[in-house]
Amino acid sequence: MPSSTTAAPGRLLTQAAGERRTGALVVGGHPGGSVYLIEGMVAYAESPAAPGVGELLTASGRLAGRTWQAALDAGTSQAQVGRMLVDQGHLTQGELELCVLGATYDAAFFALSPASAPVDFLDGAVHWMGAVVRVDADALNRESRRRARMLDEILPDSRVDSAPVTPAARLPVGRVTLTALQWELLVHADGQRTPADLAQLLGRAGYATVQELRRMAAIGLLRAPVAGERAGPVRLTAVPTPDAAPPKPAATPPSPGAESRRRDPPRGTASPRRIPGSRSPDEPRAEVHAVAPLSPTGTLSPTGTTLGPTGTEPTGDTRPETTGPVQRPPRLARRKPGAGIPKDVAAEPPPPHGTDEVLLKRIRTALRALR
Template structure:
């Protein structure tokens, strides 16, 4: 574990990637986050401002909360939650990969965008989801910079990203046009919720949420706080995050039973730390109560048909873990390549 230093998170990431290390890069500050690397390639990232795989899958109704919870209970200690969901037929491999890719790039933006933040590297730590995708850290770093610029091109005011979302009471024009995602955000903005709260509530990517909010701000439809106060103090961390799992520890310890971080439940129960160095930022004590009240009105879209457990389970997934893929999102690429075989 490196001592905590205040540097550009992206620089330390480039360094550990260059050394092909395995571990978790934990970024402090607000919203902060963690980027998990396996032999120098990014396998997952999480941030308090970006819904994780569990939140995306349960908030959309794709997975029932108890299904996700069960996978966490069974797979956290051995870091195979993702594989388990596919093996049990709850998700297809394609869905899992697309969901993990999206969540990783989303959280990486919040973790890596700050020009400087307290950063620590915890070697030998892996994420309980298990390796699903292997992304080139340089591609992620490039994309983070591009996204930051994209937001500033829409409306160059970062207050929008963290301040409580307050729609203006009276539109500035006779006629306004909203997209469906913008409508959803305004309808759920109750004068208390931050952009991160809305992202978790609606099960939408954190970046996509602030992107729409910046567009709304550019259209003059949001009330912005006049003075830029001590914004970070007021950022509510929406939910307790999962903690890391020590890669070297093969078996769960039976004696400390509440090791499972609750991600999808109605209430975050015991966010127990199974790792010696829990890197996830602990939510502020007040966040829990606010979180609960926010969940009194949880938005649940109509539940969609789920695959029957065990149905259409390909033989390969029941085998031993596949070797790490050398290329960027290699598994996904294979699918497209199959489709384009005529070309070769």
């Protein structure tokens, strides 16, 4: 019988590895995840914040969705999915090992990084991937801690890792250079998708995604996460939890298709929604938030979390003195004399046809990701 305790996941992993146990360490909370041990060695890990081997292989087009699904159908019951893909000639042994290693370290970072979380150990649970690699539990713990430190060296604000991503409407610098991954993230960030959503959608490693987002947040390319938007990550992770913690040895794996289906309904019910690319009433607010990361401590000014369309007026007076030449006063302040947007209009959700359009676009993106 699993016994749920609240503890440091990393310490429990070390303990389970020391006892050479076989089973799954299931970490609850957000984002949570599971680490699978075979005789004390880590064989696989998964987390909702990190794309699994299936998502990595299918999102990149390396494997067709049906090839992956066929391997899952045939290999899940014997926990041989990995070997089956190699035996059938779909992947080389090298590709499989590298992919599993990458996915394991990636997911372990998210599962093991919380200082304290509800943790279960499911004795005897084996992942359907099978025994492709063996990773030392202490090495995995060390690496997870090192990755967390490296993120904090970039920008010590962990809210960036889970809040919905919104590109800054106006930049606090005159020129930026982007890496290819940063470009990809910005192009797909729509103010609704969380870092985990983006990683799954693009088939990019969760840690690499978070790392680039922190880098972009550090130079003010992203709108600062606002307190009200914390609902985003909760909404996302609350849904996949049953799949993320498969209690049975032969738990049905989440297929890439299930992945996107699973993530869509919560978005469909979210409101109010902005139409991407359209000029919405609260756009000037984005400018104010965009400058927030500039504060010397790297943390956000408390006013940044409470400003609404009507709350920008006082900052309109003080901003130009404290910011560089690139900064301009928020547009709403200038609009105030004649055409101030009434609060009730500004808060009104976009017209219904706009919502449909966004939903259709999202479905199209999800279908493309399936390919």
